[in-house]
Amino acid sequence: MRDFRDAKTMAKTLREALHAKSFTLTNSESQELIARILGYRDWNVLAARIQAVQLPATSVQPNTPPSVGEHIPVVPMRDMVLFPHMISRIFVARDKTRQAVEHALVGDRRVVVVAQRRGADDRPSTIDAFYPVGVIANVVDRQTQVDGALKVTVCGLQRIGIVRLTDGEFLGAEVAPIKEQGSQSRKAAALSSAVLDAYQTYAEVDFSALPSGSKARFSLPSIGDPSLLADTVAPLLSASVEEKQQLLETGDVVTRLERLIELMSAGRPKEVA
Known part of the structure; x- marks a missing residue:
């Protein structure tokens, strides 16, 4: 089939x-x-x-923990928060970030994708220039543009905390995995249903009117995995970088689901005519 x-x-x-x-x-x-x-x-x-899904055999599996003292190339983001399981195409123009991507491609393809605190900062290099939590991601592919910039597809794997940075040919980070809590609780399962209901109102869609199995068209997974659901809904919201970063930093799945419901209950930001 x-x-x-x-x-x-x-x-x-x-x-x-x-x-x-x-x-x-x-x-x-x-x-x-x-x-x-x-x-x-x-x-x-x-x-x-x-x-x-066609990543090379050298790619790292989602649950592979980083080695102690290992420094992974960093891809700073000005105005986006990458979540685990999220696939995104990003444009890389800064020289050090291009070097970071190229270094990852000749190795295990891993990078640390983390949001900058100040989007206007062209050369973030200190730990206080970044939010404390990002994700390890796989570089799926990269294409070189006419102007030398790279169009890179990344796939988020797991939450990590930034322990320290090294600044050289490219920016590297020593990281520590962040353990999730509460994903298998009854409350998380109940909140998963509430998140789906809230998303229907927020996005103005009606799942009941769709053919069986078509929830996938909205990139929503089964509610059997509350953590996966939360991390899939979060990028779909018209929320600020700060609000999405707060969701990324929330290791407790129940709290994350509750925060998602709060954000969706507030509705979409009104467009200025």
């Missing part, structure tokens, strides 16, 4: 079938249609998902 990993083949089959009926689609149009059929926002998101 085909799944999202067969998307390119499915797009080609669709294009050929429609062509036989004198209906022409470009390659790009067929890919966009398949992405939507499979429940993804667009082809770029689906392509990143496919790349994430």
